[in-house]
Amino acid sequence: MGAAQSRGNTEEKVFHNETPIQFxxxxxxxxxxxxxxxxxxxxxxxxxxxxxxxxxxxxxxxxxxxxxxxxxxxxxxxxxxxxxxxxxxxxxxATGEDTHDKVMSSTALLGDLEEIRTKVDRFQTRQQLSDFPSVKESGEAVVSCYKSHLKTPLDCWREVSEFKASVAHAETQYLASLR
Incomplete structure (x- = not known):
């Protein structure tokens, strides 16, 4: 069964198309x-x-x-x-002390200096704001207004203008104190 089909048939078969193909x-x-x-x-x-x-x-x-x-x-x-x-x-x-303990790296020193600078700046800012309570109050009013009007921050224009006025007043007082 099927032995005749599985054998290799060397005869070539050619089919001719009787209907023409058109494109x-x-x-x-x-x-x-x-x-x-x-x-x-x-x-x-x-x-x-x-x-x-x-x-x-x-x-x-x-x-x-x-x-x-x-x-x-x-x-x-x-x-x-x-x-x-x-x-x-x-x-x-040669000092008799352990030089490793005595010498700090430059990066550690720079980090310590930066930390001290930020502390001094914060202290000076607190001191300056305590001299001008109107600036502090108006600034807090702006912050609270912005927090209460998250979707409409333009409604806080009054508080912002009051803050600007208090800052301008504080600046003129400070400049007058320097003279």
Whole structure:
């Protein structure tokens, strides 16, 4: 069963079509136009464009992360180099005390200085506002108005103008005190 069909038959069979095949002129024109102009269709072009854009965005993200990693490595290397340099500079001092405890890194010192600056600024701001209670009150009125009119902040124009007036008055008083 089926042995005759599974054997390789070397005879070539040719079939002839007795009914002619005809294509409409629109189909023929469309196919010849495609062969003449190998341009892509607008749909295909938008697909290609979006694919290219997504690849570019992915590559940009990859490059940004690499750049951040390199920047962090450089900063760490520079910080280590600065610490080593500071330790070498203070290593020649023989005072009997532990030089490691005595010497602080420049980054730690800068951080401490910045913290002290912010504390001084806050203290001075509090002192200045306590000299001018009208500025403090009008400022609090503006803040409370903004909080109560979240969707319509333009309704707080009176409080803002009062705040501006109190600040202008405080400025003139301060300038007069400097003379």
């Amino acid at each position: 409409s002129q629109d189909v023929v024109n469309h196919l010849t136009d495609r062969m003449v102009s190998p341009e892509t269709t607008p749909e295909r072009q938008t697909t290609l464009d979006s694919h290219v854009r997504s690849r570019i965005q992915a590559e940009l993200e990859h490059l940004r992360t690499e750049e951040d990693n390199v920047r962090k490595e450089i900063e760490l290397a520079l910080e280590k180099e600065n610490l080593d340099h500071e330790m070498n500079l203070t290593g020649g001092i």
